[in-house]
Amino acid sequence: MPTDAQILEAAHAAAKAAEHLANAWTAAETGNGGEALKLADEAQAELRKALRRLPKGREALGARAVTALPVSTGESPRHRTERELLKVAIQHPGLMSPHFRTLTPDEFTHQGYARLRAAITAERSEDAEDAPTWVSACDEAADGDTRALYAELAAEEIRRRPGVDRQFADEQLVTVRGRALETAVKEVQDGLTSDPSEEAQRNLWSMQQYRMALREQGAAALGEHPEALVCLHDQLGSPA
The missing domain is CATH 1.10.287 (Helix Hairpins)
Known part of the structure; x- marks a missing residue:
């Protein structure tokens, strides 16, 4: 209760x-x-x-019991970034930082994208570096709606001129992680009135430091604060 x-x-x-x-x-x-x-x-x-x-x-x-939001061309900036990140991961997996594997479904705010991220995570092997491996893995693991979304993103043009590179991939990853940190930090701050414990304050400080590092250093800071990543995933409900 x-x-x-x-x-x-x-x-x-x-x-x-x-x-x-x-x-x-x-x-x-x-x-x-x-x-x-x-x-x-x-x-x-x-x-x-x-x-x-x-x-x-x-x-x-x-369990992803929340009904998925429809994908539309009128998406919010946050959803658009999540969409672009997944398109890069699907179409150009070789450009993705190894830290993409630490990005959990709960860091996505669009439930359809969260499901797709879960499907890719569940099946992508440690040595999978080429696009065909990703296609096969996702198709075998995901439900019909997720497979349809995967096919849509695999064919959709990435919003990047003149071309997609590692910098663009890193920018999308840092933005999604940074926004997830903002959400988690706000939740902890809101909860301090009812839970002003040292642990809660320590977790808040850790995530704030990680968020600041991402703003200042970008992708170079993605793996520098493992304790903050544990706090983030715990706050969002993901396993660390």
């Missing part, structure tokens, strides 16, 4: 999600599509936070 504190925290997060959705609706009606998508993103983050506050909620998130 959830504690009273967990219920209150979940209710608070759900209320914030409802507020974001109402504001998103208003923004959409007034023609501000960009703001509407940003607010919808924030609403989804709050709903995930509400689920994590409850014992069965983390289990549901781990």
